[in-house]
Amino acid sequence: MTPPPTDPTVGELSEGAILGRILARLGGSDALVGPGDDAAVLAAPDGRVVATTDTLVHGPDFRLAWSSGYDLGWKAAAVNLADIAAMGARPTALLVALAMPNDTRASFVEQVAEGLRAACDALAPGCAVEGGDLTVSDTLTIAVTALGSLDGRAPILRSGARAGNVVAVAGRLGAAGRGLAILFDRFRDAAGEPVRVDHDALGDDDAAALAAQLRPTPPIVDGMAAADAGATAMMDVSDGLVLDASRMAAASGVTIDIDSAELGAGPAAALTGGEDHALLAAFPSADALPEGFRVIGRVVERGSHAVLVDGAAYAGPGGWDPYRDWDAHGG
């Protein structure tokens, strides 16, 4: 289908014209200085700012046959908001660096902006895009930086889990990984290339899994609630529960024992599925759990494995073990 003449490519527009289309879709700004100057100025009410950055690259991280511009904007916001939430902080602003091929349609860029805004409005009200950068690239890339405020709370690190703590999760585990498997299994052509998703052909469960992959809804407000409830450690589950729990265990010098019976109907998917963007946290006791969290295990003294599943070493995929395999700090 030939695009209508009202949908030029970004190569046919000036940077100012593209920016105008984006800004028109980002909504208002509560920043002290919002978009349009050399830099934004944001309130950091308690004298600290939380900052994280995460990039989605066409190819490894998303495919245009599978993700709309709206999906891409939403996911780029959501995965960064989750990292702010994982510190116990409230997201306050996004900065978005968008690198695009010249033949990208303006309507696609507008959808990205709409997805960014919608994710902020839905997941972290009060947070908005306050700055950014537009560049040309052969590879469509969106690099988002999220900023947040702890509002007087202590940041919740990965390193604070202690033996005797309970381990709990907020958000879904395994669905996003299942959504990716659906894309790979059912929406590729004979050559293995992605083809458009026929959303109408999906049952409710599959549609939910696909949504978890393409447009994740991490439990942002639950991160602040966990901090208020005395969480001793917290992190975003982005690479699968076993792998991320092993990182928390390594940082804390403990072993985390996961009870697979608490992982629902598909414990294997929950243990290893990536891109959940759930929150994994340790709490002093099961009595103190805030709404949104459910117990999935416990912290024990450091043993020979970082993570146990039902008391035993986990041998399945994703059973990477920092006590055995770690070759550098930081993960």
Place this chain on the structure above:
Amino acid sequence: MTPPPTDPTVGELSEGAILGRILARLGGSDALVGPGDDAAVLAAPDGRVVATTDTLVHGPDFRLAWSSGYDLGWKAAAVNLADIAAMGARPTALLVALAMPNDTRASFVEQVAEGLRAACDALAPGCAVEGGDLTVSDTLTIAVTALGSLDGRAPILRSGARAGNVVAVAGRLGAAGRGLAILFDRFRDAAGEPVRVDHDALGDDDAAALAAQLRPTPPIVDGMAAADAGATAMMDVSDGLVLDASRMAAASGVTIDIDSAELGAGPAAALTGGEDHALLAAFPSADALPEGFRVIGRVVERGSHAVLVDGAAYAGPGGWDPYRDWDAHGG
């Protein structure tokens, strides 16, 4: 030349191993929470944070035949530090998203880290890389976010220039553009593809121009000095003096009259050369100029052109005029 076996590609290393090599070169962290958790936590002593992002993409923004990893890291830091300085702020932290092909050598990544650190140490002591993200991409891309503190100052916007102000610049104008011209004119093969620069074959002037292009040294501390001296408007000169001055004029509702006699031996290059990362500022009077700044013109009542050169409309390249051409806000 076959790389030595001690220089693996990033595709041959785990993410943790790459990160370890990077962190070892970034130096210490003064952050409240530095690299290694879901997000960094940084001091924002006066309750505000300044934030900006700028991306360098292989192809449009740099070429590997011309830029070393060190150059790339240096420039990615410098251009972002300049945007913080342009608000009158002190850079406090960088977040770096590095997207790399799998065949990128580990030594190259180490050089990028060394360049990032060296630029911070040289231009903005106390600022360091406090977070980041590593991803795979077909297109080498470095997206940097810089954060800064105003330390109680009011941010200096583009919009505060008033008739009667003097217009001044800190930093070099035109050299970076001349450096780019040297690369295009003298370091491409018959097919127009970049070839390695023979630095030994360059005279002092050309070497300095090339350094201004590949490893710019924006006058970061002068931004704070300008704010302290009462600058009414300030911005980073990244797209050429005439174009950026016209943006300041448009934001301020004034006309800026540039005196070409103050631009040194090559006024045309100074008027239109890009990537200077000098600071353009307006001050109430020439008496109040801080060290580092020199007067190059004056602010007059808004006329029919945003920028004048020697009292007349500027007809040369870069003579883009927001009063005539502007098709959107912000750009």
